[in-house]
Amino acid sequence: MTPFVSHGPDARDGYIYDLAPDLQLAIQVALATDRPLLLSGDPGSGKSSLAPFHARANSLRYYEHVVTSRTQAADLLWTFDSVRRLGDAQTHRGRLNDGAYVNPGVLWWALAPESARTRGGLLQDVHRLDPLDRFHHQEHRTKGAVVLIDEIDKADPDVPNSLLVPLGSQEFTVAETGTAVRREPDVAAPLIVITTNGERQLPQAFLRRCVTFTLPSPTPERLVRIARLHLDHAGVPLDAETVHLTEALADELVRARENDGGGRGRPPSTAEYLDALHACRALGIRPGHPRWPLVRSLTLAKSPQQDG
Known part of the structure; x- marks a missing residue:
């Protein structure tokens, strides 16, 4: 098959999917x-x-x-x-x-x-x-x-x-x-x-x-599996620190979804989990880092837009 080259976070190039x-x-x-x-x-x-x-x-x-x-x-x-x-x-x-x-x-x-x-x-x-x-x-x-x-x-x-x-x-x-x-x-x-x-x-x-x-709601296990597929495709070594990051972010996303019980906002998705993963890896930020709450709010726990 002729390679299809697409850039950006939502490439739709068909290379990666966790098919249940x-x-x-x-x-x-x-x-x-x-x-x-x-x-x-x-x-x-x-x-x-x-x-x-x-x-x-x-x-x-x-x-x-x-x-x-x-x-x-x-x-x-x-x-x-x-x-x-x-x-x-x-x-x-x-x-x-x-x-x-x-x-x-x-x-x-x-x-x-x-x-x-x-x-x-x-x-x-x-x-x-x-x-x-x-x-x-x-x-x-x-x-x-x-x-x-x-x-x-x-x-x-x-x-x-x-x-x-x-x-x-x-x-x-x-x-x-x-x-x-x-x-x-x-x-x-x-x-x-x-x-x-x-x-x-x-x-x-x-x-x-x-x-x-x-499609069912994401579970921590499936999120980690999806992260591994993306990291492997990108040639990123799955060392202990990277694995820990994928697991910690998966737990954070599930908690964010559970805390959205009021239904005022849209629960974070798999795509936002991957955004958080890429951001943390690029910026060297991990859960517990002083900047982690801001990264979390920018990717996983987005607040509903306010009128005005």
Whole structure:
């Protein structure tokens, strides 16, 4: 697989994930039933990281679409550049090829990559590489795919309902060109991972058509295991002092979550545990250090924002 290089604390490069047996079974059930896997859980609990990990571990193409309040269901299937077409119509003679103004979305590429390259046969095969595959596979490498639809609860409630038919039948029609898109015979059914933070209730009809799994709250043992995976990937020696730090921070995070019983703030997550670990290692701060309370408040025990 071609290396995918990404920088920043939330790389989504698929290299590291602590895959629990229950979550592995949920993936297997989703694949066996050909249903989307709907993941819920606290922000920062690892929902969005599962899809790239599964793709990289199984040499699959990987696509993601981050949902916003302005996302429409069609955006995951295709978009049509009507503004550019109008401009070209005013300056060119002759009939325009509408295929030149169609941009396949993540589900089109996942279900029918050959059709996506040629816009359903309207264009010559000029897109030899898949532009939306984040891992940049060569076209002959794989016929399977993973699609991440991230934070679907941010969208209007009509969006999940509008996805029911294309997700269920794995086919749709491009309105502007009449192109019928369906899963190609030699393409394996994709694993579609959909995440929700629970900010908005999803339609019951949509929930019935998903395999649902809620990521559990972190335990000290799992936090330490995740820390070891990250440190090992970074080439950091796991000496006694580092191991003690991972354990102490795990205990601190669990206490911070337990002390948030009032529900006024969001409980700290796995992502914030890793932030605290990286900060302590970089700055040479350990629990008991004079600056530790401030580091703790900056990473693990964040106070709710005040109005004003």
